[in-house]
Amino acid sequence: MQVPLIRLQCGVNSYEWGKKGSESAAARFAAATPSDNLSIQADKPYAELWMGTHPSNPSKDLTTGRTLLDLCAENQLLLSQSVASKYGSKLPFLFKVLSINKALSIQAHPNKKLAEQLHARDSKNYPDDNHKPEMAIAITPFEGLCGFRPLGEIAHFLETVKPLRTLVGESEASQFIQAAKQEGGDEAAKKKALQTAFGGLMSSSPEDIDRETASLVKLAESEGADFAAGGVSSTKGAVLAELVTRLNGQFGSDIGIFVLFFLNFVTLQPGEALFLVADDIHAYVSGDIVECMAASDNVVRAGLTPKFKDVSTLVDMLTYNYAPIDEQKMTPTEYPYATLNRNAYSSGSSVMLYDPPIEEFSVVRTLLRGEGAKATFDPLEGPSIVICTGGKGTIAVGPTKREIQEGYVFFVGSTAELVLESAVGQDEEFTTFKAFCEI
Numbered sequence: 001m002q003v004p005l006i007r008l009q010c011g012v013n014s015y016e017w018g019k020k021g022s023e024s025a026a027a028r029f030a031a032a033t034p035s036d037n038l039s040i041q042a043d044k045p046y047a048e049l050w051m052g053t054h055p056s057n058p059s060k061d062l063t064t065g066r067t068l069l070d071l072c073a074e075n076q077l078l079l080s081q082s083v084a085s086k087y088g089s090k091l092p093f094l095f096k097v098l099s100i101n102k103a104l105s106i107q108a109h110p111n112k113k114l115a116e117q118l119h120a121r122d123s124k125n126y127p128d129d130n131h132k133p134e135m136a137i138a139i140t141p142f143e144g145l146c147g148f149r150p151l152g153e154i155a156h157f158l159e160t161v162k163p164l165r166t167l168v169g170e171s172e173a174s175q176f177i178q179a180a181k182q183e184g185g186d187e188a189a190k191k192k193a194l195q196t197a198f199g200g201l202m203s204s205s206p207e208d209i210d211r212e213t214a215s216l217v218k219l220a221e222s223e224g225a226d227f228a229a230g231g232v233s234s235t236k237g238a239v240l241a242e243l244v245t246r247l248n249g250q251f252g253s254d255i256g257i258f259v260l261f262f263l264n265f266v267t268l269q270p271g272e273a274l275f276l277v278a279d280d281i282h283a284y285v286s287g288d289i290v291e292c293m294a295a296s297d298n299v300v301r302a303g304l305t306p307k308f309k310d311v312s313t314l315v316d317m318l319t320y321n322y323a324p325i326d327e328q329k330m331t332p333t334e335y336p337y338a339t340l341n342r343n344a345y346s347s348g349s350s351v352m353l354y355d356p357p358i359e360e361f362s363v364v365r366t367l368l369r370g371e372g373a374k375a376t377f378d379p380l381e382g383p384s385i386v387i388c389t390g391g392k393g394t395i396a397v398g399p400t401k402r403e404i405q406e407g408y409v410f411f412v413g414s415t416a417e418l419v420l421e422s423a424v425g426q427d428e429e430f431t432t433f434k435a436f437c438e439i
């Protein structure tokens with residue numbers, strides 16, 4: 001049976017935080033594929049390219065116009081029997097490219113149980129009954145807020161940033177500082193103190209937020225590198241001061257600006273990655289990324305957004321885990337099931353695996369340098385989606401061989417032996433990302 005290689009036409013979502021017009025990688029990639037209803041407008045934000053079967057924006061077979069969702073429902077072998085029997089006739093993952101001009105909302109994604117409850121209670125704001133663990137891989141330099149800081153860092157900010165301490169509340173702040181400074185001590189009590197302090201911040205009144213935002217911005221502008229007593233080792237005062245003024249410029253007076261002092265601020269270079277389990281708090285700030293997640297669009301938001309906010313649900317649902325940012329970063333490993341040809345070896349090409357501790361997806365980044373560099377992948381017992389984010393080459397499954405260049409997206413059916421070959425010049429790179437599920 002001929003395993004299909006299907007060129008996809010993918011939709012792009014215009015959220016307010018997206019980069020504008022062709023500055024947006026999501027827009028450029030979407031526009032690389034012929035479409036009768038997409039013309040990129042220079043002043044319109046384009047946030048997310050969606051690749052997959054999610055019904056909110058299902059990808060289509062470019063040749064027939066049929067949705068990938070329909071094709072998988074008609075022929076489960078595209079997914080493989082094992083994947084289809086566990087996840088039904090749809091992809092277990094949703095694959096995206098995000099192009100971020102302004103900060104995304106302060107958010108977390110509910111675990112499976114909470115997702116079912118929220119979906120049953122409010123399917124408009126919570127369209128899925130599924131969890132949404134997610135992984136982000138930087139295409140360009142990326143900034144994000146991710147997971148709670150080590151408690152000592154938060155204590156430092158409560159002691160040195162008066163507007164923050166005022167919004168948290170004097171007693172909550174001093175109780176937290178006391179708990180944070182206890183050597184060893186009861187982990188559950190520390191997390192409770194963190195939840196109380198964070199909950200105190202998030203329950204601030206709009207008047208208090210307006211007043212304290214104005215004071216915070218004034219301090220940031222006047223103190224510069226000395227802001228927050230010079231900051232902490234992971235985030236220096238000057239960086240914090242710039243972030244406060246940037247976020248204030250983007251959102252005006254907003255409680256999300258104060259969340260900055262509770263969350264790790266992380267920068268990723270191209271190829272570096274983050275993994276977020278369900279219920280992990282985060283907010284991406286800038287850059288272009290590839291993102292892969294379980295098939296869900298459930299977002300619980302609490303700040304930095306014009307969208308629906310559900311602050312009490314967010315405060316209640318969080319794990320209140322805290323850790324240095326390096327524990328949130330994911331380290332890719334060499335992908336063992338691909339063979340590079342001589343050109344690829346000699347030009348320093350690479351095939352790297354990003355493999356989070358969940359079943360629904362993994363991602364492989366293939367970076368082929370120079371003319372004729374080739375990677376041959378062992379057949380997978382499961383579905384894949386491949387996007388080219390730079391350069392050009394060919395993609396082949398069995399006897400079917402197609403051109404692929406920046407923005408092109410292909411669905412690769414189960415048990416395909418996939419071959420990628422570069423058609424770029426000597427010092428250029430042909431880069432693809434492949435999301436897949438194999439169980």
Ligand SMILES: NNC(=O)[C@@H](O)[C@H](O)[C@H](O)COP(=O)(O)O
Pocket residue numbers: 015048096104105107134282284291293299301305307
């Ligand atoms: N962390 N990234 C994600 O979860 C993306 O997949 C979501 O689609 C975005 O967070 C949605 O962001 P807004 O709700 O528009 O602020």
Ligand SMILES: [Zn+2]
Pocket residue numbers: 107109134282
């Ligand atoms: Zn998210």
